Amino acid sequence: MSDAVHEFTLDALEWQPYVKPVDLQTATPEQLDALKVTPSNTKVSAYVLVLAQETEMLAERSPLFNDIMYSDGGLSRGGRELGALAASFVNHCIYCAQVHANRFIQLEKRPEVVEEIYQNGLEADLGEYDQALFNFGVDLTAHPDNVGVYQFYHLRETGLSDLEILDLIHSVAIFGWANRLMHTLGEPHRKD
Amino acid sequence: MTTETTVDVIDKVLGLAPASPLLALREQRAKLRHLTQTSYVAALHPTDPRNFSYAERAAFAARMAALWTSQELQAHYRDLAATEGASGDVLSIADPAWKPEDEASRLAVILRHVDLVTKNPKAATRENIEKLYAAGLDDRDIVTLAGIIAFVNYQVLVVAGLKMLRDN
Numbered sequence: 112m113s114d115a116v117h118e119f120t121l122d123a124l125e126w127q128p129y130v131k132p133v134d135l136q137t138a139t140p141e142q143l144d145a146l147k148v149t150p151s152n153t154k155v156s157a158y159v160l161v162l163a164q165e166t167e168m169l170a171e172r173s174p175l176f177n178d179i180m181y182s183d184g185g186l187s188r189g190g191r192e193l194g195a196l197a198a199s200f201v202n203h204c205i206y207c208a209q210v211h212a213n214r215f216i217q218l219e220k221r222p223e224v225v226e227e228i229y230q231n232g233l234e235a236d237l238g239e240y241d242q243a244l245f246n247f248g249v250d251l252t253a254h255p256d257n258v259g260v261y262q263f264y265h266l267r268e269t270g271l272s273d274l275e276i277l278d279l280i281h282s283v284a285i286f287g288w289a290n291r292l293m294h295t296l297g298e299p300h301r302k303d
Numbered sequence: 304m305t306t307e308t309t310v311d312v313i314d315k316v317l318g319l320a321p322a323s324p325l326l327a328l329r330e331q332r333a334k335l336r337h338l339t340q341t342s343y344v345a346a347l348h349p350t351d352p353r354n355f356s357y358a359e360r361a362a363f364a365a366r367m368a369a370l371w372t373s374q375e376l377q378a379h380y381r382d383l384a385a386t387e388g389a390s391g392d393v394l395s396i397a398d399p400a401w402k403p404e405d406e407a408s409r410l411a412v413i414l415r416h417v418d419l420v421t422k423n424p425k426a427a428t429r430e431n432i433e434k435l436y437a438a439g440l441d442d443r444d445i446v447t448l449a450g451i452i453a454f455v456n457y458q459v460l461v462v463a464g465l466k467m468l469r470d471n
Contacts, residue, residue, distance in 0.1 A: 129432040131442040164446035168345040168454070175338035182332065203425030255463035256372045263471040273328050273468065280464030281335060288457035291420055292449055295427040 115298040119200070119208055119229055126206050128297035132160030145170040161296055176289070179281045186271075186278035189219040190244055194279050196225075197248025198286035200232055204294040207286060243269040248283045255287075311340050313458070316375035317465055325469050339461065346454040347383070354444050358389035360451055365397035366414070367421045367455045376455075376462055412438035413448065420452045 116124060133142055135155065145166045146155050162169045180191055192215040199208040212225045228235040233249055236242075243265050251258050266276050313336075319326040329336050347360050355363075365380035381397050392410065395401040399418065403411040412434055420427055435445050 129429050130445050161446060162450070164443040165450050167349045167351075168342065168447075168450040171338055171342040171345045172450075175335055175342055178332075178335045178338060182335070185332075201425070251460055251464055255460050258463050258467050260467075260471055263467050274331055276468060277328055277332060277464075280461060280468075281332070284457045284460035284464065287460045288453040291424050291453040291456055294424055295420055295431065296446070296449055298429065 113301045113303060116205055116301055117298075119205055119232075120301075121209060121212055121225070121229065123302040124206055124209050124299035125302050126156070126158050126293065126297050126299050128157050128161045130161050130164070130296050132157050133163040135160070138163070139166075141166045145173070147173070158293060158297070162292065172288075176285055179278075179285045182278075184274065186275040186282070187218075189215055190275070191278060191282035192218060193224075193241060193244045194248045194282035195286045195289075196228065197245045198252040198283050199290055200228065201249055201252040202286070202290035202294060204286075204290035206299040207290055207293050209299070211286075240269050243271070244279060247279060251280065251283045252287060311336065312343055312379065313339065313462060313465065316379050316462060317469060319469075323469075325465060328468070329465075339458070342454055343458065346451050353447065354440075355447060355451070356387070356393070358384055358387040358393050359396070361387050362389050362393050362396035363417055363451055364455045366399050366417060367452065368459060369397065369399045370418065370421050371456075371459045371463075373459045373462060375466075376459060409438045409440075413440075416448065417452055420449070421456055 115127075116122075133146075135143075135146075135148065138146070138148070142163045146159060146163050146169075148155060159169070159173075162172070180195070181188070186194075192211045195211040196208055196215060198204075199211060212229070216222045216225055224237060224241050227237060228245070235245060237245055247258075247262055247266055250262055263276075266279070271279070314326060314329070317325070319329075347364065348357055352360070361380050361384035365377055365384055368374075368376035368380055377397075384394065384397055389397075392403060396410075396414065402414060405411060416431060416435060419431065432445060435448070440448070
Protein backbone atom coordinates (compact mmCIF):
# COMPACT_ATOMS: atom_id res chain seq x y z
CA MET A 112 0.00 0.00 0.00
CA SER A 113 1.27 3.44 -0.91
CA ASP A 114 1.82 6.00 1.86
CA ALA A 115 -0.86 8.47 2.82
CA VAL A 116 -0.75 11.78 0.95
CA HIS A 117 -0.52 14.90 3.10
CA GLU A 118 0.31 17.51 0.46
CA PHE A 119 -2.09 19.02 -2.08
CA THR A 120 -2.01 17.18 -5.38
CA LEU A 121 -4.05 16.79 -8.56
CA ASP A 122 -3.10 13.11 -8.88
CA ALA A 123 -5.78 10.44 -8.60
CA LEU A 124 -6.34 9.51 -4.94
CA GLU A 125 -8.11 6.83 -3.03
CA TRP A 126 -9.65 7.68 0.34
CA GLN A 127 -9.12 5.16 3.13
CA PRO A 128 -11.16 5.40 6.33
CA TYR A 129 -9.94 5.24 9.93
CA VAL A 130 -13.42 4.02 10.89
CA LYS A 131 -15.10 0.79 9.83
CA PRO A 132 -17.42 1.21 6.81
CA VAL A 133 -20.78 -0.53 6.66
CA ASP A 134 -20.55 -3.96 5.02
CA LEU A 135 -22.96 -4.06 2.09
CA GLN A 136 -23.57 -7.78 2.67
CA THR A 137 -24.94 -7.16 6.16
CA ALA A 138 -26.40 -3.66 5.65
CA THR A 139 -29.91 -2.98 6.98
CA PRO A 140 -32.74 -1.98 4.61
CA GLU A 141 -32.47 1.60 5.97
CA GLN A 142 -28.76 1.69 5.19
CA LEU A 143 -29.29 0.33 1.68
CA ASP A 144 -31.97 2.94 1.13
CA ALA A 145 -29.74 5.80 2.33
CA LEU A 146 -26.92 4.42 0.17
CA LYS A 147 -29.27 4.31 -2.82
CA VAL A 148 -28.06 0.79 -3.48
CA THR A 149 -30.07 -0.92 -6.18
CA PRO A 150 -29.42 -4.16 -8.05
CA SER A 151 -27.99 -2.11 -10.91
CA ASN A 152 -25.98 0.22 -8.69
CA THR A 153 -23.83 -1.62 -6.16
CA LYS A 154 -20.74 0.55 -6.48
CA VAL A 155 -20.51 2.61 -3.30
CA SER A 156 -17.41 4.51 -2.15
CA ALA A 157 -15.70 3.75 1.16
CA TYR A 158 -16.54 7.31 2.23
CA VAL A 159 -20.27 6.86 1.75
CA LEU A 160 -20.11 3.43 3.42
CA VAL A 161 -18.53 5.05 6.48
CA LEU A 162 -21.24 7.73 6.57
CA ALA A 163 -23.85 4.97 6.35
CA GLN A 164 -23.00 4.16 9.99
CA GLU A 165 -25.34 7.09 10.65
CA THR A 166 -28.14 6.46 8.20
CA GLU A 167 -30.58 9.20 9.15
CA MET A 168 -28.01 11.95 8.56
CA LEU A 169 -26.70 10.44 5.34
CA ALA A 170 -30.20 10.19 3.87
CA GLU A 171 -30.59 13.98 4.13
CA ARG A 172 -27.01 14.91 3.39
CA SER A 173 -26.63 13.25 -0.03
CA PRO A 174 -29.54 15.07 -1.73
CA LEU A 175 -28.56 18.32 0.02
CA PHE A 176 -25.02 18.10 -1.30
CA ASN A 177 -26.27 17.37 -4.82
CA ASP A 178 -28.73 20.23 -4.81
CA ILE A 179 -26.11 22.69 -3.59
CA MET A 180 -23.56 21.68 -6.21
CA TYR A 181 -25.77 20.86 -9.22
CA SER A 182 -29.04 22.85 -9.06
CA ASP A 183 -30.07 24.79 -12.18
CA GLY A 184 -29.53 28.53 -12.58
CA GLY A 185 -27.68 30.86 -10.25
CA LEU A 186 -23.94 30.50 -9.83
CA SER A 187 -22.15 28.49 -12.52
CA ARG A 188 -21.10 24.94 -11.76
CA GLY A 189 -17.47 26.04 -12.00
CA GLY A 190 -18.07 28.89 -9.55
CA ARG A 191 -19.44 26.43 -7.01
CA GLU A 192 -16.39 24.19 -7.49
CA LEU A 193 -14.18 27.19 -6.77
CA GLY A 194 -16.05 27.81 -3.51
CA ALA A 195 -15.56 24.13 -2.62
CA LEU A 196 -11.88 24.36 -3.47
CA ALA A 197 -11.33 27.47 -1.33
CA ALA A 198 -12.92 25.77 1.69
CA SER A 199 -10.90 22.60 1.12
CA PHE A 200 -7.66 24.59 0.97
CA VAL A 201 -8.35 26.34 4.27
CA ASN A 202 -9.36 23.09 5.95
CA HIS A 203 -6.55 21.18 4.29
CA CYS A 204 -8.78 18.45 2.91
CA ILE A 205 -6.39 17.01 0.32
CA TYR A 206 -8.92 14.60 -1.13
CA CYS A 207 -11.77 17.13 -1.44
CA ALA A 208 -9.41 19.63 -3.06
CA GLN A 209 -8.17 17.10 -5.60
CA VAL A 210 -11.69 16.09 -6.64
CA HIS A 211 -13.04 19.63 -6.93
CA ALA A 212 -9.96 21.14 -8.53
CA ASN A 213 -10.19 18.54 -11.27
CA ARG A 214 -13.92 19.17 -11.67
CA PHE A 215 -13.28 22.88 -12.01
CA ILE A 216 -10.73 22.21 -14.75
CA GLN A 217 -13.14 19.85 -16.50
CA LEU A 218 -15.98 22.38 -16.42
CA GLU A 219 -14.11 25.62 -17.02
CA LYS A 220 -11.21 24.46 -19.21
CA ARG A 221 -9.01 26.91 -17.29
CA PRO A 222 -6.34 24.81 -15.59
CA GLU A 223 -4.27 27.95 -14.94
CA VAL A 224 -6.69 28.98 -12.17
CA VAL A 225 -6.15 25.73 -10.33
CA GLU A 226 -2.40 25.83 -11.01
CA GLU A 227 -2.18 29.24 -9.37
CA ILE A 228 -4.12 28.04 -6.32
CA TYR A 229 -1.97 24.91 -6.01
CA GLN A 230 1.15 27.06 -6.35
CA ASN A 231 0.26 29.85 -3.94
CA GLY A 232 -2.55 28.43 -1.82
CA LEU A 233 -4.60 31.01 0.07
CA GLU A 234 -2.42 33.79 -1.41
CA ALA A 235 -3.38 32.86 -4.98
CA ASP A 236 -3.47 35.79 -7.39
CA LEU A 237 -6.44 35.27 -9.73
CA GLY A 238 -8.53 37.19 -12.23
CA GLU A 239 -11.06 39.56 -10.68
CA TYR A 240 -14.08 37.24 -10.85
CA ASP A 241 -12.31 34.08 -9.67
CA GLN A 242 -10.52 36.07 -6.97
CA ALA A 243 -13.81 37.34 -5.57
CA LEU A 244 -15.26 33.83 -5.34
CA PHE A 245 -12.06 32.33 -3.96
CA ASN A 246 -11.51 35.05 -1.35
CA PHE A 247 -15.07 34.76 -0.14
CA GLY A 248 -14.64 30.99 0.23
CA VAL A 249 -11.46 31.51 2.23
CA ASP A 250 -12.97 34.22 4.44
CA LEU A 251 -16.23 32.43 5.19
CA THR A 252 -14.40 29.18 5.99
CA ALA A 253 -11.66 30.70 8.14
CA HIS A 254 -13.65 33.50 9.81
CA PRO A 255 -17.41 32.97 9.62
CA ASP A 256 -17.61 35.40 12.54
CA ASN A 257 -16.03 38.14 10.45
CA VAL A 258 -17.90 38.15 7.14
CA GLY A 259 -19.80 41.30 6.36
CA VAL A 260 -19.90 44.49 4.39
CA TYR A 261 -16.35 44.16 2.98
CA GLN A 262 -16.96 40.69 1.53
CA PHE A 263 -20.42 41.64 0.32
CA TYR A 264 -19.28 44.65 -1.69
CA HIS A 265 -16.38 42.74 -3.18
CA LEU A 266 -18.84 40.15 -4.52
CA ARG A 267 -21.32 42.79 -5.65
CA GLU A 268 -18.67 44.80 -7.50
CA THR A 269 -17.82 41.69 -9.44
CA GLY A 270 -21.43 41.63 -10.61
CA LEU A 271 -22.78 38.67 -8.67
CA SER A 272 -26.57 38.58 -8.16
CA ASP A 273 -28.18 37.71 -4.83
CA LEU A 274 -28.92 34.18 -6.04
CA GLU A 275 -25.33 33.69 -7.17
CA ILE A 276 -24.05 34.87 -3.79
CA LEU A 277 -26.50 32.54 -2.06
CA ASP A 278 -25.22 29.62 -4.16
CA LEU A 279 -21.64 30.54 -3.31
CA ILE A 280 -22.42 30.66 0.41
CA HIS A 281 -23.90 27.17 0.24
CA SER A 282 -21.09 25.69 -1.83
CA VAL A 283 -18.54 26.97 0.69
CA ALA A 284 -20.64 25.94 3.69
CA ILE A 285 -21.29 22.39 2.46
CA PHE A 286 -17.51 21.96 2.29
CA GLY A 287 -17.26 23.21 5.86
CA TRP A 288 -19.30 20.06 6.38
CA ALA A 289 -17.65 17.70 3.87
CA ASN A 290 -14.07 18.65 4.83
CA ARG A 291 -14.83 17.94 8.48
CA LEU A 292 -15.90 14.41 7.56
CA MET A 293 -13.45 13.51 4.86
CA HIS A 294 -10.34 15.01 6.42
CA THR A 295 -11.05 13.71 9.94
CA LEU A 296 -12.46 10.22 9.27
CA GLY A 297 -9.78 8.99 6.87
CA GLU A 298 -6.93 9.93 4.59
CA PRO A 299 -6.06 9.75 0.90
CA HIS A 300 -3.51 7.47 -0.72
CA ARG A 301 -2.09 7.78 -4.18
CA LYS A 302 -3.68 5.31 -6.58
CA ASP A 303 -1.15 2.75 -7.74
CA MET B 304 -41.20 17.18 19.85
CA THR B 305 -38.95 20.01 20.92
CA THR B 306 -36.89 20.25 17.76
CA GLU B 307 -39.76 21.59 15.74
CA THR B 308 -39.83 20.39 12.18
CA THR B 309 -42.31 22.99 11.00
CA VAL B 310 -40.23 26.02 11.96
CA ASP B 311 -37.14 26.59 9.84
CA VAL B 312 -34.43 27.14 12.41
CA ILE B 313 -32.27 29.35 10.19
CA ASP B 314 -35.19 31.65 9.34
CA LYS B 315 -35.98 31.74 13.03
CA VAL B 316 -32.51 32.66 14.29
CA LEU B 317 -32.17 35.32 11.58
CA GLY B 318 -35.58 36.71 12.44
CA LEU B 319 -36.81 36.55 8.84
CA ALA B 320 -40.35 37.86 8.58
CA PRO B 321 -42.70 36.38 5.93
CA ALA B 322 -42.19 39.50 3.77
CA SER B 323 -38.41 39.47 4.09
CA PRO B 324 -36.53 39.67 0.75
CA LEU B 325 -33.98 37.21 2.12
CA LEU B 326 -36.71 34.69 2.82
CA ALA B 327 -37.91 35.08 -0.77
CA LEU B 328 -34.34 34.51 -1.93
CA ARG B 329 -34.02 31.40 0.24
CA GLU B 330 -37.24 30.12 -1.29
CA GLN B 331 -35.59 30.20 -4.71
CA ARG B 332 -33.57 27.33 -3.29
CA ALA B 333 -36.51 25.72 -1.53
CA LYS B 334 -35.17 22.18 -1.83
CA LEU B 335 -31.87 22.86 -0.14
CA ARG B 336 -33.55 25.04 2.46
CA HIS B 337 -35.80 22.10 3.29
CA LEU B 338 -32.92 19.58 3.30
CA THR B 339 -30.90 21.89 5.56
CA GLN B 340 -33.78 21.77 8.02
CA THR B 341 -34.20 17.97 7.78
CA SER B 342 -30.43 17.62 8.26
CA TYR B 343 -30.77 19.72 11.40
CA VAL B 344 -33.37 17.33 12.76
CA ALA B 345 -31.23 14.30 11.77
CA ALA B 346 -28.24 15.75 13.65
CA LEU B 347 -29.98 17.22 16.70
CA HIS B 348 -33.06 15.11 17.17
CA PRO B 349 -32.81 11.83 15.22
CA THR B 350 -35.34 9.06 15.75
CA ASP B 351 -32.74 7.01 17.62
CA PRO B 352 -30.31 9.21 19.58
CA ARG B 353 -28.38 6.11 20.71
CA ASN B 354 -25.27 7.13 22.70
CA PHE B 355 -25.64 10.92 22.38
CA SER B 356 -28.73 12.27 24.13
CA TYR B 357 -30.75 15.09 22.59
CA ALA B 358 -29.61 17.35 25.41
CA GLU B 359 -25.96 16.49 24.81
CA ARG B 360 -26.28 17.13 21.07
CA ALA B 361 -27.86 20.54 21.66
CA ALA B 362 -25.15 21.40 24.18
CA PHE B 363 -22.39 20.41 21.73
CA ALA B 364 -24.04 22.63 19.13
CA ALA B 365 -24.26 25.55 21.58
CA ARG B 366 -20.56 25.12 22.31
CA MET B 367 -19.62 25.12 18.62
CA ALA B 368 -21.79 28.17 17.92
CA ALA B 369 -20.06 29.90 20.84
CA LEU B 370 -16.61 28.93 19.51
CA TRP B 371 -17.52 30.85 16.34
CA THR B 372 -19.25 33.62 18.29
CA SER B 373 -22.41 32.93 16.30
CA GLN B 374 -24.66 34.62 18.81
CA GLU B 375 -27.95 33.76 17.12
CA LEU B 376 -27.19 30.06 16.96
CA GLN B 377 -25.64 30.02 20.39
CA ALA B 378 -28.82 31.43 21.90
CA HIS B 379 -30.94 28.97 19.95
CA TYR B 380 -28.92 25.96 21.04
CA ARG B 381 -28.69 27.03 24.68
CA ASP B 382 -32.48 27.23 24.71
CA LEU B 383 -32.72 23.89 22.95
CA ALA B 384 -30.35 22.22 25.43
CA ALA B 385 -32.49 23.49 28.28
CA THR B 386 -35.68 22.34 26.57
CA GLU B 387 -34.15 18.91 26.01
CA GLY B 388 -33.53 18.72 29.74
CA ALA B 389 -29.80 19.43 29.94
CA SER B 390 -28.49 19.72 33.49
CA GLY B 391 -25.21 19.41 35.38
CA ASP B 392 -22.22 18.64 33.17
CA VAL B 393 -24.33 18.49 30.01
CA LEU B 394 -25.48 22.06 30.57
CA SER B 395 -21.86 23.14 31.16
CA ILE B 396 -20.81 21.78 27.75
CA ALA B 397 -22.38 24.84 26.13
CA ASP B 398 -19.64 27.02 27.61
CA PRO B 399 -16.46 26.58 25.52
CA ALA B 400 -14.30 27.57 28.51
CA TRP B 401 -15.65 24.63 30.54
CA LYS B 402 -14.00 21.22 30.68
CA PRO B 403 -14.76 18.16 32.80
CA GLU B 404 -12.65 17.74 35.93
CA ASP B 405 -11.51 14.29 34.82
CA GLU B 406 -9.55 15.10 31.69
CA ALA B 407 -9.42 11.44 30.70
CA SER B 408 -13.22 11.01 30.82
CA ARG B 409 -15.28 10.13 27.75
CA LEU B 410 -16.82 13.60 27.76
CA ALA B 411 -13.44 15.35 28.05
CA VAL B 412 -12.08 13.41 25.07
CA ILE B 413 -15.22 14.15 23.05
CA LEU B 414 -15.11 17.88 23.83
CA ARG B 415 -11.46 18.15 22.80
CA HIS B 416 -12.47 16.57 19.50
CA VAL B 417 -15.46 18.90 19.08
CA ASP B 418 -13.26 21.94 19.71
CA LEU B 419 -10.45 20.80 17.42
CA VAL B 420 -12.63 19.84 14.47
CA THR B 421 -14.70 23.01 14.79
CA LYS B 422 -11.90 25.56 14.98
CA ASN B 423 -8.92 23.79 13.43
CA PRO B 424 -10.06 20.80 11.36
CA LYS B 425 -6.88 20.80 9.32
CA ALA B 426 -4.92 19.70 12.40
CA ALA B 427 -7.01 16.53 12.87
CA THR B 428 -5.21 13.22 12.28
CA ARG B 429 -5.77 9.48 12.69
CA GLU B 430 -4.56 9.86 16.27
CA ASN B 431 -7.63 11.95 17.13
CA ILE B 432 -9.92 9.13 16.01
CA GLU B 433 -7.83 6.62 17.99
CA LYS B 434 -8.42 8.73 21.10
CA LEU B 435 -12.18 8.48 20.57
CA TYR B 436 -11.98 4.69 20.30
CA ALA B 437 -9.81 4.59 23.44
CA ALA B 438 -12.49 6.62 25.27
CA GLY B 439 -15.01 3.90 24.46
CA LEU B 440 -16.74 5.24 21.35
CA ASP B 441 -17.63 2.69 18.67
CA ASP B 442 -17.59 3.11 14.88
CA ARG B 443 -21.08 4.47 14.72
CA ASP B 444 -20.53 6.86 17.66
CA ILE B 445 -17.53 8.33 15.88
CA VAL B 446 -19.46 8.87 12.65
CA THR B 447 -22.39 10.31 14.60
CA LEU B 448 -20.14 12.76 16.42
CA ALA B 449 -18.39 13.74 13.18
CA GLY B 450 -21.79 14.30 11.58
CA ILE B 451 -23.04 16.54 14.39
CA ILE B 452 -19.85 18.62 14.32
CA ALA B 453 -19.89 18.87 10.52
CA PHE B 454 -23.56 19.84 10.35
CA VAL B 455 -23.33 22.57 12.99
CA ASN B 456 -20.28 24.08 11.29
CA TYR B 457 -22.17 24.08 7.97
CA GLN B 458 -25.04 25.81 9.70
CA VAL B 459 -22.73 28.42 11.26
CA LEU B 460 -21.36 29.24 7.80
CA VAL B 461 -24.81 29.42 6.20
CA VAL B 462 -26.08 31.71 8.94
CA ALA B 463 -22.97 33.92 8.66
CA GLY B 464 -23.40 34.21 4.88
CA LEU B 465 -27.13 34.87 5.09
CA LYS B 466 -26.57 37.49 7.76
CA MET B 467 -24.21 39.26 5.38
CA LEU B 468 -27.00 39.30 2.76
CA ARG B 469 -29.61 40.40 5.28
CA ASP B 470 -27.58 43.36 6.55
CA ASN B 471 -26.15 44.72 3.29
